[in-house]
Amino acid sequence: MLKYLFAKNEDIPPGTTAIFFGFSSIIWFVIGTGIGSFNAAKLAFPDFVTGYEYFAFGKMRQVHVLAVILGWISMAFAMAMTYITPALGNTRLWSEKLGVWNVLIWNVGLSLALTLLWMGISSGREYSDIIWPIDLAIIFGVLFPLGANVWMTIVTRRTQGIYTTNWFFGTGIFMVIIVFLVGNSPEFFNLTGLSEAYMTWWFAHNVLGLWITPVAAAIAYYTVPKVTGNPLYSHRIGHLHFWSVVIFYSTPAAHHLMSAPLPEWLKSFASVEGVLILVPAIAFVSNLLLTMTGKWHMFVENVEIKFTITGVLLAIPLNMQGGFQQTRAINWYIHGTGWIVAHAHLALLGFSTFLEGAAVYYGIQTLLRRKLYSLTLANFHFWFLLIGFCTYWISMTIAGLIQGAGKIYEVPYIDVVIAEHPYMIARWVGGTMVFTGNVVWLYNMWMTARVGTEIPVGRLPHELAYER
Amino acid sequence: MAFREYKIGARMFGAALGGSMMITLYFPTSDIVLVGSTEWGLQKALSYGRIGGFSYEDPLMRGEGKPVTVTLDKDPATNQPIDPIHAYVYPPGVPFPSAINHPRTAGKVVAELSTTKGRINEADHQKGAVFVVAHAEAGGEVTAYIENASVTRNWNPQQVLDAAGDENSAYVGSGKIMFVREGCWWCHTLLPEQTQDWQVFGVPPRLGDFNSESPTAFGSDRKAPDLLHVGSRNSSKEWMMMHFFNPRLVQPHSIMPRFDYLWGKNDANGKPIDFDQWRAEYTKYAAGERVYPPEVPDYAPKSDIRYLMDFVLSLK
Structure with a gap:
């Protein structure tokens, strides 16, 4: 990597940035899920590794969350953006050199940010825990350079129109910059009180709604047509998806604080908008599933489609939960319980991770022109992710329902803790399966890069999957 | 950009996102700033x-x-x-x-x-x-x-x-720093819910209870009792001390981490605290080989645990 930092832009091979982003994202995924598994063990067995300040649950919880969001998911997005945007524009990435620097600064900056968080140096605001000087560094040193590369690649494209995926990429990176700038304003300007509380959740909601959800969906808009060879079912439904994300997903932030003393009009408004999240969700899922027409055998045979369509299918329970659990009728029961933790993992580990996983699998093979080292290990990875995730999701949902019941029947809290214990163990088992799967994935991708069979010019990696 | 559609689209996007931010940021915050502090x-x-x-x-x-x-x-x-x-x-x-x-x-x-x-x-x-x-x-x-x-x-x-x-x-202000730094709020919320927490965790906060506070650290993922009124439910310093040093001393089923490291190196008399010995003795006690657990050392007058206890006990 070092030799490319000071090379001339045209001397850097196309795809370098994306490959570095891809491997970085897998490594962060291993780190993030490893910490997650460790944290889960502590919730099941509180005296597991005890007495060390830096292995306390309260110091490591946020490191897990931000390592997977800003390390795994966002870097996998950057990987997807830096190879899909040029591919769809029939051009090269605007600046590979900027891209290589972007990878370096991102990795160094994130390591620093997470080290500080691990020491407890935090703003005390969930999801925007990172302190404001580093927030500024993320905005101007990480997100903006990535945005510049994506926007300029779209501007300098050699095709006429702009495909759906690139609408989402271009606006997603723009919106996440706005969200970081505005959402951290309580720290920049010391805004206080309910404004601070509300802005914290405005950030948390929108970083998911205007960054993770649309960009993950954009990846599926690329992988499914590309790998199956079917054209996208409907460009118009794509339009509906895009515009309803911008309008309906950016407005319900207050539904995270339904039981807090916010103005009532705001809660009611947010709740109605929250149900309308189903509009982009249904548009997205139906568009992708209809694109699969005639190619459903690939859901079984092809690893990228297996990942992508699993992610798309998980978007159905995700949005059904998300749309309705925030209404007053349901929220009073499950707010603040493990149900929400299960839902958050359904969004990030279920829906989103499977889509990015496909992008990283596909991208690394295409860019390195090397066939996957082992399809068996890829299937192992898939099933460990899926079974591990489902174990986690189901156990946390049950734990959440127990907590909800304990809450309304005013059971002494310690009895809720006792009742949740078996589900905490199941959660740890599930999380550890995900971590194990990821270690195998890292090995598989590393071996793909080292010894994978070369793909002949003119062939696509998935065409050769079953050839020796 | 070449196409007229893209110019229209970009303007529509600006209007949509701007309108959304108007409704979700400008209106609510201009409503919230009018609230008088309690x-x-x-x-x-x-x-x-x-x-x-x-x-x-x-x-x-x-x-x-x-x-x-x-x-x-x-x-x-x-x-x-x-x-x-x-x-x-x-x-x-x-x-x-x-x-x-x-x-x-x-x-x-x-x-x-x-x-x-x-x-x-x-x-x-x-x-x-x-x-x-x-x-x-x-x-x-x-x-x-x-x-x-x-x-x-x-x-x-x-x-x-x-x-x-x-x-x-x-040292309530310093204690709030400890509360945030140690991540207490990842499990203990500071927000009794408006719908059903009245009987156990006390009255939910009102609109004017937060002016000038930052961060509010409500917490979202409750794995432990709400603490907004904990000082009214339990104001025993001795109980708190044992609970922070090792929660299993007072609540055998607790999943809270031990915060013994907040005592620092020395106790109230300036003598070094032997954590290894304490843990070894506690392990024996937990295994049933000792009748009584080891004594929890008194904390120094300016220690992290003092700050944190002062904060927690101030939550009335």
Whole structure:
């Protein structure tokens, strides 16, 4: 990597940035899920590794969350953006050199940010825990350079129109910059009180709604047509998806604080908008599933489609939960319980991770022109992710329902803790399966890069999957 | 961009996102800033200081640059007995909370009373100041406001600290830093829910209870009891001490981590704490080989655990 930092832009091979982003994202995924598994063990067995300040649950919880969001998911997005945007524009990435620097600064900056968080140096605001000087560094040193590369690649494209995926990429990176700038304003300007509380959740909601959800969906808009060879079912439904994300997903932030003393009009408004999240969700899922027409055998045979369509299918329970659990009728029961933790993992580990996983699998093979080292290990990875995730999701949902019941029947809290214990163990088992799967994935991708069979010019990696 | 559609699309996008931000940011915050601070809101603001997370004055989050909350039963200037009162002591250099620097964040009426009657605009953080919460009638209602006792009662910070003594001083602001740094709020919420928490965790907070507080650290993922009114439910220092040192001493089924490291190296008498021995003895006790658990050491007067306990016990 070092030799490319000071090379001339045209001397850097196309795809370098994306490959570095891809491997970085897998490594962060291993780190993030490893910490997650460790944290889960502590919730099941509180005296597991005890007495060390830096292995306390309260110091490591946020490191897990931000390592997977800003390390795994966002870097996998950057990987997807830096190879899909040029591919769809029939051009090269605007600046590979900027891209290589972007990878370096991102990795160094994130390591620093997470080290500080691990020491407890935090703003005390969930999801925007990172302190404001580093927030500024993320905005101007990480997100903006990535945005510049994506926007300029779209501007300098050699095709006429702009495909759906690139609408989402271009606006997603723009919106996440706005969200970081505005959402951290309580720290920049010391805004206080309910404004601070509300802005914290405005950030948390929108970083998911205007960054993770649309960009993950954009990846599926690329992988499914590309790998199956079917054209996208409907460009118009794509339009509906895009515009309803911008309008309906950016407005319900207050539904995270339904039981807090916010103005009532705001809660009611947010709740109605929250149900309308189903509009982009249904548009997205139906568009992708209809694109699969005639190619459903690939859901079984092809690893990228297996990942992508699993992610798309998980978007159905995700949005059904998300749309309705925030209404007053349901929220009073499950707010603040493990149900929400299960839902958050359904969004990030279920829906989103499977889509990015496909992008990283596909991208690394295409860019390195090397066939996957082992399809068996890829299937192992898939099933460990899926079974591990489902174990986690189901156990946390049950734990959440127990907590909800304990809450309304005013059971002494310690009895809720006792009742949740078996589900905490199941959660740890599930999380550890995900971590194990990821270690195998890292090995598989590393071996793909080292010894994978070369793909002949003119062939696509998935065409050769079953050839020796 | 070539196509006319893209120009229209970009404008539509700007209008959509701008409209969304207008509704979700401008309207709510301009509604929230009109809220007047309650008495409890003022007490919290004055006892927590400027910021409860990372800040200039405390970049490593050790609880520095924070006010001290003291309880007085004598006027430190005149030595006359007075009704017990909380005073918030800002030694020289400790930055003021938003409610002092920008009085309007406490609400219009409170801001006016605090400026005219409380004379908070005469406070200077370089010289230090002492504040109390006072009451006055405004518009037919009794309203709490901030009084700058350095001016109105001639109290100076050091004098007040000396008069109160260590046993009547609480490092609530530094404790809030510990609460955020140690991640207590990942499990313990500070937000009894409006729908059903009344009986167990107490009354949910009201609109004006947070003015000038940052971060509010509500917490979202409750794995442990809500703490907003914990000081009213349990104010035993001994129980808290044992619970922080090793929660399993008082609650065998607790999944809370041990916070014994917050005691630091030395105990109240300056003697080094032998954590390894303590843990070994506790393991024997937990295995049933000892009848009694080992004694929890007394904490030093200025230790992280002191700060944290002062904060937790201040949550009434």
